[in-house]
Amino acid sequence: MFTGxxxxxxxxxxxxxxxxVLERPAIFDDLxxxxxxxxxxxxxxxxxxxxxxxxxxxIETTLKKTKFGFLKxxxxxxxxxxxxxxxxxxxxxxxxxxxGVGEVKRAMEQRLVISFPPRLLPTIVPEGxxxxxxxxxxxxxxxxxxxxxxxxxxxxxxTTLGSLKKGDRVNIETDILAKYLLxxxxx
Numbered sequence: 001m002f003t004g005x006x007x008x009x010x011x012x013x014x015x016x017x018x019x020x021v022l023e024r025p026a027i028f029d030d031l032x033x034x035x036x037x038x039x040x041x042x043x044x045x046x047x048x049x050x051x052x053x054x055x056x057x058x059i060e061t062t063l064k065k066t067k068f069g070f071l072k073x074x075x076x077x078x079x080x081x082x083x084x085x086x087x088x089x090x091x092x093x094x095x096x097x098x099x100g101v102g103e104v105k106r107a108m109e110q111r112l113v114i115s116f117p118p119r120l121l122p123t124i125v126p127e128g129x130x131x132x133x134x135x136x137x138x139x140x141x142x143x144x145x146x147x148x149x150x151x152x153x154x155x156x157x158x159t160t161l162g163s164l165k166k167g168d169r170v171n172i173e174t175d176i177l178a179k180y181l182l183x184x185x186x187x
Contacts, residue, residue, distance in 0.1 A: 004136020
């Protein structure tokens with residue numbers, strides 16, 4: 001499980017067919033094979049690493065369901081290591097299971113307007129949680145299949161969200177509690 005509090009950003013070093021190789025941030029000094037890392041909100045397992053890089057297998061389904069199919073060498077991604085059981089919970093509940101890809105419709109100084117697949121609408125709640133590229137945020141506005149989030153200067157500075165522009169893609173994970181509530185009412 002993750003919290004949506006981004007620890008670092010990293011550049012894509014290589015993206016061969018079913019692998020993703022990223023820069024290894026200096027603070028990621030506790031890596032082991034099999035560690036779970038949220039890469040722009042998608043839970044991936046470390047399969048190899050050295051002092052400068054870390055590698056992940058990325059299956060075809062992940063490439064199709066996320067923005068990973070569009071990543072290029074040099075692109076930046078957000079990173080968060082899995083939360084330790086004895087850690088302080090400071091963000092939202094983030095599973096690292098991307099449900100869809102959104103598109104930036106407007107990128108203003110401290111706001112983003114994102115269009116999303118209509119099937120996600122039932123689990124996007126005004127003033128509820130949403131995760132965009134791994135960043136835990138609050139839905140500030142909701143209209144049809146577009147959501148608005150407000151971004152504080154700290155988030156703009158320490159994540160990739162500050163560099164987004166119209167047409168860019170973002171991975172979306174909706175609120176896990178909304179998903180379970182919806183499921184319980186459907187049964």
